[in-house]
Amino acid sequence: MGAALTLDLTADAPDVARAMIGWTLLVDGVGGPVVETEAYRQDDPASHAYPGRTPRNAVMFGPPGRFYVYLSYGIHWCVNVVCGPEEVGSAVLIRALEPVHGIQTMRERRGREPLRELTSGPGRVGQALGAGPWLNGGVVHLAPPDRDREVVATVRIGITKAVDRPWRFLDPASPYVSRRARTAA
DNA sequence: CTATAGATAATCT
């Protein structure tokens, strides 16, 4: 079957996160198909929106289809797409994508790294796309997938709360996903 | 290959 032609950003965050796999994300012509996402909802202790509206997460409570960009650990700009039923404060974190458009630009921004490590991780994606405060609140541009992709759900990574929720979605066939899922045997 | 710690700045208590 052909891939979906529309993406309902007003759906529940986990549904949007799963549906977004395979869609091509472009920032100023640079980007590629999304292969790894994570969902964050307001009723989710791990979400930035959980404590309520603050200056940083204000965009999450705005209309869907906008970028929510924040600085992580003082060095990494992480890119999210605001989604959710209404303005409830949910978003999808872009954890990895396949470098297809503007590879040269991404390499220059990240400094000659192997293609495989260009965009395999939230901080890397942010740096490769040239994300920053100026992108926060901007309109997201997504192009439909060329073909179907397998999608699996796993637990999220790098969080300390609500670790059990299987809201990380990825394409297991793509070599560009971040692989740090092995913690237990 | 795995494991551990350091970097580094905004946000929150």
Added chain:
DNA sequence: GATTATCTATAGG
């Protein structure tokens, strides 16, 4: 002052 939706470098097998 503590915490964080991370990455990289370094040490060890």
